[in-house]
Amino acid sequence: MIGYALDSALQGLGRGKLAQRALGSNMKLVPTAGGRLRVFDSGGSKPAVLITPDGPCVIEHYAALINELSPNYRVVIFDAPGFGFSFPAVGHRYGVGETAEVIGQLLDALQINRTSLAFSCGNGFFALAFAKRYPTRVDRLILSQTPDLEAMRTWTERVIPRPLKLPVVGQLIMSSTKRKFARTWFDAALPRKSGSRAFFVEHAHRAVREGGCFCLASLVQGLSRTQQEDVFGVSHPTLVIYGNRDRTHRHTNFHSIQGLAPQANVVCFEGCGHLPDLEDPRRFAATVNEFLP
Numbered sequence: 001m002i003g004y005a006l007d008s009a010l011q012g013l014g015r016g017k018l019a020q021r022a023l024g025s026n027m028k029l030v031p032t033a034g035g036r037l038r039v040f041d042s043g044g045s046k047p048a049v050l051i052t053p054d055g056p057c058v059i060e061h062y063a064a065l066i067n068e069l070s071p072n073y074r075v076v077i078f079d080a081p082g083f084g085f086s087f088p089a090v091g092h093r094y095g096v097g098e099t100a101e102v103i104g105q106l107l108d109a110l111q112i113n114r115t116s117l118a119f120s121c122g123n124g125f126f127a128l129a130f131a132k133r134y135p136t137r138v139d140r141l142i143l144s145q146t147p148d149l150e151a152m153r154t155w156t157e158r159v160i161p162r163p164l165k166l167p168v169v170g171q172l173i174m175s176s177t178k179r180k181f182a183r184t185w186f187d188a189a190l191p192r193k194s195g196s197r198a199f200f201v202e203h204a205h206r207a208v209r210e211g212g213c214f215c216l217a218s219l220v221q222g223l224s225r226t227q228q229e230d231v232f233g234v235s236h237p238t239l240v241i242y243g244n245r246d247r248t249h250r251h252t253n254f255h256s257i258q259g260l261a262p263q264a265n266v267v268c269f270e271g272c273g274h275l276p277d278l279e280d281p282r283r284f285a286a287t288v289n290e291f292l293p
Contacts, residue, residue: 094222
């Protein structure tokens with residue numbers, strides 16, 4: 001608990017630089033128990049799709065995908081607590097239960113009764129937990145780079161440096177090295193010699209430079225408490241998209257997600273890395289258009 005509270009204090013040092021950045025009047029701040037969330041909302045009465053970036057990505061990375069999805073959907077994208085410009089509340093512990101409640105509070109504030117969720121990697125477990133707790137509020141699930149719990153824990157052991165898993169130590173390390181992490185992550189997560197690398201690094205660095213959050217240690221520690229019963233047995237139609245050029249997940253079996261969501265249909269985006277929704281937004285949107293009712 002001390003580590004999470006420390007992160008809240010450390011991230012608070014950047015609050016003075018928060019702005020209604022880049023996407024103009026569609027950006028808003030929504031108070032929740034997990035902190036005040038920075039949210040993009042395209043608005044309107046079309047079916048809603050709720051998205052949260054996979055840090056160090058932030059809302060600004062999604063401009064192209066917003067353009068692809070917004071003709072058919074109300075697109076809502078929020079920086080999760082502890083990431084981007086959503087500064088975490090002192091009591092937020094990054095578990096799937098707490099975050100499911102935060103998602104519900106966000107939807108209530110936006111007067112969205114029912115939505116599809118498009119979450120990626122570890123954030124996918126937040127989507128599964130929300131769908132299990134509030135099944136009538138979810139139409140369908142779209143997960144990217146999300147396997148089952150066992151495969152995710154194997155990935156965490158292999159990819160996440162051990163010190164980040166230690167309370168307090170991990171938070172202090174991330175606070176002092178988040179700019180470096182924001183750069184080196186894309187070196188591993190994107191295909192070699194990716195032409196998109198500069199785009200991803202630019203927006204991530206800008207967010208960190210302007211005081212944004214990247215609470216990776218707290219997220220890893222919070223997700224480590226996830227139990228099978230928290231996310232098992234979701235019956236909603238589920239689409240899992242993965243990129244086969246993600247070197248961090250080169251040994252991950254994404255079909256394992258069917259142990260948690262038996263309805264899951266698993267699709268490979270050839271040539272994409274860790275961020276298939278952002279690396280190929282046109283194909284991602286076309287796939288979503290086919291999947292959603």
